[in-house]
Amino acid sequence: MIASLPMYDRPETRGAFENMNPEPPVLVLDGNGLSCASLVAAIEQKAGVELTDEAWLRVSKAREVVEHITSSGIAAYGINTGVGSQKDHAVPTAALAEFNRRLVRAHATRVPGPSLSEGIVRGALIVLLNGFAKGYSGVSEELVKVIIGKLAEGKFPTIDAGGTVGASDLVPLAQIADWLISSEQAQASGLPKAKETLSLINSNAVSLTVGALQLVELKNLTWAQELAAATSMEGFRCNLDAISEIVNKVHIRPGQTRVADRLRTFLQGSRLWSKGEARLLQDPLSFRCISQIHGAVEEVVLNAEEILTQELNSLADNPVVDHDSFAAFSNGNMDTTRHTLALDQVRQGLAKITDISGERIHKLQWTAFSGLPTGLAAEDSAIGGVQFLNLGHIAASLITSVKIWAQPQLLIAIGQLADGVEDTAGNAFHAVHDLQRQIDAAWTIAAIELSIATWSIQRRGLSEANLGVAVRDVVQSILPLLPVGVEGIEVFDLSIVRNALKNR
Structure with missing residues (x-):
């Protein structure tokens, strides 16, 4: 049975729904109130989705503009013209439905490689709906109802994870759109109508969903990394002046202050304060x-969460349909520079956290620094200890990968996408994909540090009663999972420690 670690004021990362019915849960969208936490909660709870009455009215009014444009013959990008480099070609009114059907399938090219999880597909549909609720896309009420119905059914297709460069998630969204408009309900409603294909694919809903999922998990991860660091401080027998209130009071760094407060909470009751x-x-x-x-990284993460929250409640559609002026406006709102830049900083910060974790991992095993036997062996011999299990090498390998995935994605974009018209991209999906890989590796690195710190405490023969209250509980949970004294007799599986850390 896997032990579970205590929470100790773990950050709340699962936002509650507003206007939510208890059975089953329903997320009500108005185009402005979606957060990373509420999106993740809706995904995990498989919530139903509905729009506010005001949002339905806005959808209806925006649709009136699209129908006016198509009936009047006014040229409007993507409504009655081609798209991208074919923008100068008009589409006859009688051919609009066929054009939209073919446009979906033309963009839905299958891409060999990994697929999106059902949760990400669900999240992308919610993000699309929240954008439509703003009332500037011009999609029909029938399309909105189809999406709501599909969310209620809870059965989603296999969607390829490749083919997006951050100038809208064109390929995966086109595959989702093809699934939507091929449904019986869509066919019965005469979908797709003018502009609807463009509104379905001209969004960063997939990248934003993955980003929201990662930022929510990252809050739990960084909390766990701080707990592992506090355990290392006990194992090393650190000077706690570094996290004292006065030290953090004199420097205007809000994140540093918050992290130091949490570390003091973890170490409350420790003899190290004596x-x-x-x-x-x-x-x-x-x-x-x-x-x-850790404090600097927390500030960057909070900034990224604010940016992604704003993007979740923004519209990337092109053109924007405005009911007040009864016109459509071509734009570049699908650009992802802003959130890619924020996520680039997050990944660099996470790499820095794992880097210093790696240093602590080795200092605890290094007798010149720790004062303990080399590799935390019970005695000087050819066998035993943490180094005998090769944990240092494993950590170094993972930290190397985390650093590789930290490289900025914003400046790697390939310029030419489509005949010179589309000549830049933000690489948002690449940014969130690399963050996803970093987070997965960082959980294992944190588990290694926690294992070695716990091992160090055991080697020093420290009484649990003299440890910080949180560290005391960690040692009680983790020490039985470690092969202390029986190294090499059975293969050690790090996943048991990692699971205990993740499932606390």
Whole structure:
């Protein structure tokens, strides 16, 4: 049975629904109130979705504009013309339905490789609906009802994860759109109508969904990394002056202050707060700068969450349909530079956190720094200890990967996409995909640090009663999972520690 770690004021990352019925849960969208947390909660709870009355009215009014444009013959991009490099070709009114059907399938090219999870498909549909609820897309009420119905059914197609460069998630959204308009309900409603294909595919709904999922998980991960770091501070017998209130008071760094507060909470009751308990007058920077580095990353993560929340409640559709002026406006709102730039910073910050975790992992095994036997072996011999299990090498390999995935994606974009008309992209999906890979590796790195820190505490023979309250519970949960004293007799599986950390 996998042990579970205590929470200790773990950050709340699953937002509650507003206007939610308890059975079954329903997320009500108005185009402005969707958050990363509420989107993730809707995905995990497989919530139904509805629009507010005001949102339905806005959808109806925007549709009037599209129908006016098609009946009047006024040229409007993507409504009665081709798209991209074929924008200068008119589409006759009688051919609009056929044009929209073919446009979907032309963009839905299957891409060999990984597929999106059903949760991501569900999330992308919710993001699309929230954009439509703003009333500037011009889609029909019938299309909105089809999407709501598909969410209620809860059965989703296999969608390819490739083919998007951050100038709308064209390929995966086109595959979703093809599935939608091929449904019996869509066929019976005469879908797709003018502009509806463009509104379905001209969005970053997939990238935003993946980004929201990762940022929500990242809050849990960074909390776990701080808990592992606090355990390392106990195992190393650190000087806690580095996280004292006065040290964090004199520097205007809100994130640093919050992290130091949490570390003090984790270490509440520890003997390290007593005079003469710290082994060194000044510890290595990887211990001494935990609150500074983790705090800086927390600020970046919160900024990224704010940006993604704004994007979740924005419209990337082109053209924008305006009921007040009864006109359509060509634009570049699908550009993803803003959230790619924010996520690039997040990935670099996460790489920095894992980097100093790796330094602590090795300092705890390094007798010149730790004062413990090399590799935390019970005695000087050819076998035993953490290094005998090769955990340091595993951590180094994972940290290397995390650093590779931290490279900025914004500047890697290939310029030419479509005959010179589409000549830049933000690479948002690449940014969130690399963050996803980083987070997965970082959970294992945190589990390694927690294992080695716990091992260090055991090797020092420290009484659990003298440890910080959170660290005490960690040691009680993790120590039985470790092969202390029986190294090499059976193969050690890190997943048991990782699962205990993730499922706390």
